[in-house]
């Protein structure tokens with residue numbers, strides 16, 4: 001099978017991760033969770049104790065940390081300076097701080113370059129994030145933008161994290177706002193993206209539609 005890059009963007013709780021992993025497994029592609037990379041950098045920033053509002057200090061931590069991430073859709077690990085951080089990067093401290101770290105232009109430049117290198121090496125890969133179709137992989141073979149109502153997204157997230165739905169809804173709204181309004185590559189729908197609303201569509205249906213689109217496009 002030849003090269004194939006699928007970009008999946010959308011807000012938190014839109015079903016991106018589940019859809020992207022299933023699609024990747026189904027087409028025999030690698031899978032890259034770029035949110036996990038921003039989360040791992042955030043973990044390192046929190047560990048270092050630098051001020052989150054000090055962009056220069058945050059960028060320095062990002063440059064110095066040895067970040068590694070797997071690309072197996074059946075299960076990938078993330079390490080920072082050799083420490084496995086899979087659980088920590090999903091915790092409330094990282095979730096609370098990640099949008100601020102992801103808004104630092106130097107952090108984005110660093111991670112976008114790493115992501116582009118990984119995409120080039122993989123050849124066949126499904127990449128999920130916020131800026132994949134617009135910035136990281138503008139030449140992707142298929143660009144997907146997943147949405148869902150705020151209520152549906154909050155319900156999914158609190159089910160995943162086993163956290164309180166009201167707290168989750170507030171946190172989602174806050175993160176969406178920060179991610180959509182930041183200056184450097186905000187969450188955006190690429191003009192050539194296929195938009196799918198997953199509020200009513202089941203995950204299987206979404207994956208099937210994407211399969212069909214890929215087949216159509218050869």
Ligand code: C5P
Nearest residue numbers: 012034035036038098099102129130131
């Ligand atoms: O997808 P996930 O919720 O794990 O992403 C965590 C955070 O990382 C997002 O809220 C956003 O601030 C940032 N992010 C980003 N660009 C990406 C992926 C994630 O800014 N491509």
